[in-house]
Amino acid sequence: MSSSLLRRGMLLLTVMLLGGCNTVVMNPSGFVAAQQGRLIVVATVLMLIIIIPVIACTIFFAWRYRKNNTAATYDPEWNHSTQLELLIWGAPLLIIIALGLVTWISTHTLDPYRPLQRLDAERAIPAGTKTLVVEVVALDWKWLFIYPEQGIATVNELVVPVDVPVRFKITASTVMNSFYIPALAGQIYAMPGMETKLHAVINQAGVYDGFSANYSGAGFSDMRFKFHGVSPTAFADWVKATKTGGGTLQRADYLVLEQPSVRAPVSRYGSVAPDLYDAILNRCVGAGAVCMKSMMTGEHAGMHHHE
Template sequence: MTLSRTLLRPALALAAVPSLAGCNLLVLNPPGDVAAQQGNLIVVATVLMLLVIVPVIALTLLFAWRYRASNRKATYTPDWDHSTQLELAIWGIPLLIIIALGAVTWISTHLLDPYRPLDRLSAGRPVPEDVQPLEVQVVSLDWKWLFVYPEYGVATVNEMAAPVDRPIRFRLTSSSTMNAFYVPALAGMIYTMPGMETQLNAVMNAPGEYEGFSSHYSGPGFSYMRFRFHGLSDEQFERWIAEAREGGEKLDRLEYLELEKPSEREPVRRFASVDSGLFEAVVNRCVDVDRLCMDQMMAIDAAGGYGLRGIDALAMPRRGDPRRGPFVSAGVCTVDTSPLLPSLPSASAGAASSIGGLQAP
């Protein structure tokens, strides 16, 4: 019984190998030019490394068989200790491969920089001078994706579309936690972070429907943080935009504050209009008009700050939800209690009372 099981497992494994021939390895054969170049880079790097790995494995098996204990014909040279030719092969070949890998990596890192504007649609097809990239503003929410098309004034949730053979310029940020935007058919993944903007340039070269998702764990709804990417012709894309304008809602700041609340399995939604400057407000963490934008705060700090009087404005709780708390730490609000400093004006005390009596440790 044990012998039959031992023979059965390898037989089943070998029987499953032919079924892999029908698999569509999208990462190595994607329809997007940027993803295709990245796939080629994986293949080139793998082949270069196999130039060392395959001979080492083959020689290991050969030596084990040739110098087995039962082989009395093998040459026995116990005093042998050096071979210049062997040393050159052992060190020279891997060194050449490392140099080749370094050159390929350096070149591809610059050519495939996600911030670098595209100079070609595919191999042998440069980007026409009269073609402007499609700008798509992406916000990763808990746990859904928001796509804003500023050129057309529409937005969608968990669905995006782009014309085939038109460069796409993504501007990406996050509402709360760090995430990773990834459409395997289009390009490599790019991270989204709150309070920061990242960029990605890509192009889709074949029509179809492709999957996009978050490739970085971000909480309990992470598994359902997926969306559909539609590669469309120019006419189909115009119809898609028209449908969004006809049947969608309005995405203003108040609607966004509702949308950013955590939710799972969010259905596809379309917005017929979007408040101008919404994406910049998300990046600067001030969609709520009662909050001070980060760029404004940095400009104030660069100019010397507002002093203690400025703390009162910063200590206001978020509009509509006082549980969200203020924007300054408790330590800022208890400067006047320090035994090393004289009593200060009421600004810091007012800030402390607005926070709810928080005390520094």
């Protein structure tokens, strides 16, 4: 019976390990996320180079020098081995140097603020390619996406064309959230009064999950949206349909939209106030509110006047 349970346990473990091979983080559809996935593999392999021998030696020595093994060498006066010291300190040091080098290169290459240099490992960005700008606002508890060049906006729906670089400008209305689409790129924080950026590209058409990866209150669990990677033609058609059938998102409409809600349905807006994102970022959407940038400029001017 114990043997049967052991076999079942091993089978379950194997299924679990193999099931992880298809997780979106390790098998993404965006070039940035693919590089991040490879970085995880490289870092894991480098660490296993030292971890596996250490575990193996621990098991070997525990068995080899067990109490009832009288054939093992007994040397209570032994206290130093130059070769062993070099191995113990040299191998981890080399691993740390390799990890440091890989991390340093990857940190600069995958900087979310850095514009993309390639569409994927085989293709450079064609000359004349225009980057799509999407302004992202984390609300309680939903996501607002503004397309400033197209003049449209959506709630809990993000659509971008395949093989087109996208520059996300990200902020929040009240509390900090984390904008995360595992198939596309790593998570980036969304903070009120601040703007973070993310450059990414999706290489395969499909529908992917997006969500907040930072707890932000009661409706956090349902703060999810669908990310659609579509062909450029399908994207143009979607923009046209949204312009035709969408509602209006002016400042007054936004003040209603930003009120807390859970499981907000997908909404589309065919026209958007052109300065809405800037007002959200500078926390001055409401009538009579003073924008942060104006306050800072005023303080700066006042300091010079005082001087």
